[in-house]
Amino acid sequence: MERNFSLSMITVSLTHFLLLCLVVAAAAAASNNITTDQQALLALKDHIIYDPTNLLAHNWTSNTSVCTWIGITCDVNSHRVTALDISQFNLQGTIPPQLGNLSSLTTLNLSHNKLSGSVPSSIYTMHTLKFLDFTDNQLSGSVSSFVFNMSSILDIRLTNNRLSGELPKNICNYLPHLKALFLDKNMFHSKIPSALSKCKQLQQLNLQFNNLSGAIPKEIGNLTRLKGIYLGANKLHGEIPHEIANLRNLEVLVLGMNNLVGVLPAPIFNMSTLKVIILMNNSLSGSLPSRIDLSLPTVEFLELSHNRFSGTIPSSITNASKLTVLALGDNKFSGFIPNTIGNLRNLERLSLPNNYLKSSTSKLSFLSSLANCKKLRDIVLIGNPLDGFLPSSIGNLSKSLETLVIANCSISGNIPQAISNLSNLLTLVLEGNKLTGPIPITFGRLQKLQGLYLAFNKLVGSFPDELCHLARLDQLVLFGNKLSGSIPSCLSNLTSLRSLYLGSNRFTSVIPSIFWSLKYILFFDFSSNFLVLLGINLSKNNLSGDIPATIGGLKDLQFMDLAYNRLEGPIPKSFGDLISLEVLNLSNNKMSGSIPTSMEKLFYLGELNLSFNKLEGEIPSGGTFANFTAESFMGNEFLCGLPNLQVQPCKVSKPRTEHKSRKKILLIVIVLPLSIALTIAITLALKSKPIECGERSTVFALKSFEAECEVLKKIRHRNLIKVISSCSNDDFKALVLEYMSNGSLGDWLHSSNYVMNIFQRLNIMIDVASALEYLHFDHSTPIIHCDLKPSNVLLDENMVAHLSDFGIAKLLSGEDESTMRTKTLATIGYMAPEYGIGGEVSTKSDVW
Incomplete structure (x- = not known):
């Protein structure tokens, strides 16, 4: 019995010993694993060359627990790192291969940094990884086929990097659980692999903004769980496959900015789950279904611009109550704009430019209907034969309205004063119509207005002083009307003004001298009026180039100051035609050549300053030049003349130099139609268009x-x-x-x-x-x-x-x-x- 008891004790002792060994071994293994995780993370820290907030430098230290570091999540039981999220830290550096040693990691998020270099292949061996997000970095190189062998992965996001190469043909062979694939905004070039259809769980597919070509594979219709397809901004061609209509869960379809052709498959308009349809900038054709409200009951965003769609806009579209954006511009739609369009109470943007649309009444009753759309921000109707007049009810449109463009629409009558009720308006474009009457003085209430385009109408009356109250006005275009009277001096209040076009009107009087205080002005055009320019002061700017010879046409000019610029080239001979000139200051420029003798005819010239240029040759001595002193010519090393001018004497045999070769930079153009007019800016080109304008207003585009x-x-x-x-x-x-x-x-x-x-x-x-x-x-x-x-x-x-x-x-x-x-x-x-x-x-x- 004693012997049996001894054996029993020995057995118990051995059991305890073995258990103790297992505990020690497990502890040692855990210690090694934690150490491995720590080493991998410190390797990442060492590869970061810029850490603007010093988060890693001060927090990721070897004398603290890995599980307490910023961006680190550990498993409670194993104490292994399961998540690494250091997104939006603005870090710069590269990804080290040691990061692949985080063998228990399920989430890896390095998005919104500035990491560069290639993605190490070791990352793709992390078989526990479920979420991978490298969005918005500067990663380059091709994507290894290993990334598509991560059988546990659910979500891959590589958006907005510099990744290139072809998408693997077997892209979905080993991704049975993948739900989201974001490869947009990279440089991938290949066809879209038909093997994508093997990702049976895929819900989001985003390949936008790459260089993908070929046709859209019909196999994409097998991904029945898809909610979003984003293939825009590639080089895809061919027709849209009918099989897309099989995707009964699809909510977003983005195929815009490709080379797609053919008739849009009718079944697509029967996808009741669709919320967003973006097909703009293709060559698609077809028409909208007559009961679009029933076939697309949940649609919120319908963008079909720049295609070849035709037919009418069905009145049933006004029952699509969730619609926020309706953009059908640059197609061939005809018929009437539905008078019930105001039923779209959630509408924020209505864009129908350059079609053949009309109004069912001359009062543009559809505009009155839009007063019900309280969220409306943009209305663009340019280039449609509306043939009516603007109703006073236009002032009842949404107070949120920022853009109103009704140009080249054959609109007649007066401009309603009620437009001034649109207090948040930023841009108003009514050019290229048949509008008559004066510019409403109530426009002065549009305090947020930045652009006012009323060109090519038949507006009459004077320039309203109230326009001078528009402190934020950047563009003022009144060209090609019948406006008359004087240009008010209060224009100087428009301190934000960059472009002013008043040409081809009937303005008279002088250009107000205070106008030159508009320090940010880039272009102004007063041509084809009956104006008299008395003074020019463009001193102390950075103007360069030659002074044009056409400046001699300003017969009434009395004062000219172009000092402290970078003007070069000779003084034009036509300066001799400035017969009213009293003051001329061209000092501190780079003018070259000789002083033209034609300036001796300027009998009223009392002040002349040509100092500190590069003029040469003989100083004229006739006319008023006999009254000028050395101060007028100092700082021109190669001028010669009389001793009292403190310049070198002229050599009798030295020929006068009237011109030198010079660099030509377009600076000032002065045109002389019926009387003297001034255009300072670059001469207008012939191509481009204004905000979706027609040919009649090309000059402003x-x-x-x-x-x-x-x-x-x-x-x-x-x-x-x-x-x-x-x-x-x-x-x-x-x-x-x-x-x-x-x-x-x-x-x-x-x-x-x-x-x-x-x-x-x-x-x-x-x-x-x-x-x-x-x-x-x-x-x-x-x-x-x-x-x-x-x-x-x-x-x-x-x-x-x-x-x-x-x-x-x-x-x-x-x-x-x-x-x-x-x-x-x-x-x-x-x-x-x-x-x-x-x-x-x-x-x-x-x-x-």
Whole structure:
């Protein structure tokens, strides 16, 4: 019995010993795993070269527990790292391969940083990973096929990086649980793999803004759980497959900005779950179903612009009560705009430009109906034969309305004063109609108005002083009417004004001298009026180029001050025709050549200052020149003349030099129609259009040509395009720019015929950044490019980047303003969100 008891004790002791060993081993294993996780995270920290808030530097330390670090989540039982989320930390650096050692990780979120380099293949061996988010970084290279072998993954988000290459043909062979795939805003180029249909659980597919080509695979119709398809802004072609109508859970269909053709499959209009349909900028045809309210009962966003759709707008569309955006512009729709369109109480944007739409009554009763749409912000009806007059009920439209465009619509009658009730209006475009009567003085109440376009009508009366109350007005276009009287001096109150077009009217009297206090003005046109210009003061600016010879036509000019600029070239001989001139100051410029003897005819010239230029040759001695002293000519080393002028004596045999070769930069154009008129700005070009305008108002759509000239003549930088000259006559306007032998960055990025190495890409990025730094911070007035994209970055023979196309550039107009609002849109796909949505631009818009 004792022997049995001893054996029993030995057995118990061995059991306890073995249990103790297992506990110790487990503890050791856990310790090693935690250590492995710590080492992987510290390796990531070591690969971060910029941590602006020092979160990792101060928090991720080896003497604290990994599970207490910022962005780290651990399992309560195993103490292993299960989630890493350091999104939006603005970190710069690369992803180390050691990160793949986080073998228990289920969530990896490094989004919204500035991480670069390639994604290590070790990341794709993390077989427990369910959520992978690298959105909004600078990651490059191709996506390894291993990423599509992560059998546990549910959500892959690689949006807005620089990833390239082809999408693997077996993309969904080993992703049985994948629910979301976001590869948009990269540089992938290939066809869309038909194997996507094997991702049976897929709910969101986003491949927008790549270079994908080919047809949309019909197999996509097998993904019956899909809720969102985003394939816009690619190079897809062919027809939209009927099989998409099989997707009974689909809520969002985005196929815009491709090369799709053919009739839109009718079954798509029977997808009762659809909320968003975006098909703009294709070549699709067909018509809207007669009972669209029944076939698309939940639709909220319908964007079919820039296609070939035809037929009528069915009145049943007004029963689609959830509709917020209805955009059918630039198609072939005809018939009447439904008078019941005001039933769309949630409507925020109505855009129907450039169709063949009419109003069922001359009172434009559909406009009165829209008064029920209290959320309405934009109405664009340009280029439709409405053939009516504006009702006074237009003043009952939504107080939220910001844009009202009814141009080239054959509208007649007076402009209703009630428009002034639209207190939040930013842009009002009524040009190219048959409007008569005066400009309503009540317009002075539109305190937020930035753009007023009334050109090419039959408006009469005077320039209302009340317009001078519009302190935020940026564009004022009254060209081509029958306005008369004087131009009020209160124009100087419009301190934000950049463009003023009063040409082809019947204004009389002098141009108010106080007008020159508008320091941000870029363009103004007073041509084809009956004006008398008495004075010009453009001193202390950055004006460059030659003074045009046509300036001699200003017979009544008494005062001219162009001092402290960068004007060059000779003094025009036509200065001798300024017979009323009393004061002339051209000092502190770069004027060259000789002083023309024709100026001896200026009998009223009492003050002359040509000092500190590069003039040469003999100083005239006739006429009033006999009365001028040495101060008028000092600082011109090569002038010669009489001893009392303190210049060198002239050599008798030395011929006079009237002209020198010079660099031509378009600066001032002065035209002389019926009487003397002045246009300071770049001559209007012939192409482009205003805000969706018709041909009659083309002259104002050409502001982009003028804007480019005005911006380019003020800037100098090695990474900005250089203007060599200009070509200009009545039928043709062009800039001559420095030739860039390597084309545009867009050519190199989006063509298989060009290949750039990583160093060339880096240098181009630095060049563009240097150009933006100059525009934003080193120029006297910050300039916002507003349309930064690869096709506007030109490359010279040494692959040095030069930023071009300043057609819609903006100047920040106030010393304490960092943003401004505009309705001029840049290229879709390259606009910052706040620019595309609300028209807000800033230096950050360019950086985005």
